[in-house]
Amino acid sequence: MPMPASLTLNDLRTFVADGVLIGRGLIPDGLLHPAAHLVDAWMREHYDPTRLTAYTNQTFAPDLAGHPALLGLYNDSGLHPLVTRLLCPAPTTPLATAQIQIRLPNGAKQSVKAMHVDGVSCPHLHPEDLNTFTLIAGVVLSGSATGDAGALHYLPGGHRRMARYFAEEWTRGQAAQTPDDIARQDGTALTARPGDVIVMHHLVPHRVGINTSPVPRVMAYFRIRHADHPRLAEAALTDPWLEYPGLAALAAENRTSS
Numbered sequence: 396m397p398m399p400a401s402l403t404l405n406d407l408r409t410f411v412a413d414g415v416l417i418g419r420g421l422i423p424d425g426l427l428h429p430a431a432h433l434v435d436a437w438m439r440e441h442y443d444p445t446r447l448t449a450y451t452n453q454t455f456a457p458d459l460a461g462h463p464a465l466l467g468l469y470n471d472s473g474l475h476p477l478v479t480r481l482l483c484p485a486p487t488t489p490l491a492t493a494q495i496q497i498r499l500p501n502g503a504k505q506s507v508k509a510m511h512v513d514g515v516s517c518p519h520l521h522p523e524d525l526n527t528f529t530l531i532a533g534v535v536l537s538g539s540a541t542g543d544a545g546a547l548h549y550l551p552g553g554h555r556r557m558a559r560y561f562a563e564e565w566t567r568g569q570a571a572q573t574p575d576d577i578a579r580q581d582g583t584a585l586t587a588r589p590g591d592v593i594v595m596h597h598l599v600p601h602r603v604g605i606n607t608s609p610v611p612r613v614m615a616y617f618r619i620r621h622a623d624h625p626r627l628a629e630a631a632l633t634d635p636w637l638e639y640p641g642l643a644a645l646a647a648e649n650r651t652s653s
């Protein structure tokens with residue numbers, strides 16, 4: 396079932412409980428195909444295998460990060476109103492870049508990513524650096540049909556555990572990205588088709604493994620920030636709903652009933 400552009404109360408409750416919403420077929424072909432072709436062409440014409448680690452850590456096709464066909468997947472589809480609804484009435488920073496993440500096919504040697512939340516204790520950043528955001532929206536451009544096809548794996552509800560971890564166990568500058576009880580988990584595979592989307596709270600831990608399928612798994616990710624994120628970022632690690640003023644009451648309801 397496609398996720399409705401106007402979210403129901405049930406959708407909002409799901410997002411509060413799981414930190415994740417999946418939208419099937421949310422991206423129309425008219426936006427999907429030009430974006431997918433652009434990335435395909437980049438892989439054929441510009442991919443440099445000596446930079447695979449940097450692409451995997453940061454982004455493939457870095458020169459396309461601001462391309463209108465990629466940004467359009469977010470700005471011109473039902474994703475933008477959906478994210479606006481989750482964060483409302485908070486304003487967001489205008490989107491400037493897309494991240495392209497590809498898991499190469501046929502079990503190619505590509506570093507796996509263990510459970511983590513983005514932007515905290517990142518192996519490719521200085522350990523003290525925080526490079527967080529409010530939520531991430533991912534669009535499947537190719538692949539992801541099965542869990543072993545390089546699918547993103549996420550931990551529904553993991554945002555609550557991570558908030559406790561950041562409050563009680565974590566110190567800025569440490570190398571460990573998650574507590575052991577999170578690191579051990581496989582998570583739920585995003586088995587999906589091109590045009591499907593995932594919207595994930597920043598604190599939801601996730602990982603990604605090898606792609607054993609013959610099809611490249613290509614995702615475009617968009618990191619969305621509350622307009623006041625630079626000021627709120629550190630507190631938002633321990634207060635998952637600080638940047639979601641419209642959902643704070645639902646989250647409080649959830650806490651009292653659990």
Ligand SMILES: O=C(O)CCC(=O)C(=O)O
Pocket residue numbers: 451452496497508513546547601602603614
């Ligand atoms: O490749 C993916 O789908 C996920 C990548 C990821 O977790 C990241 O770039 O932080």
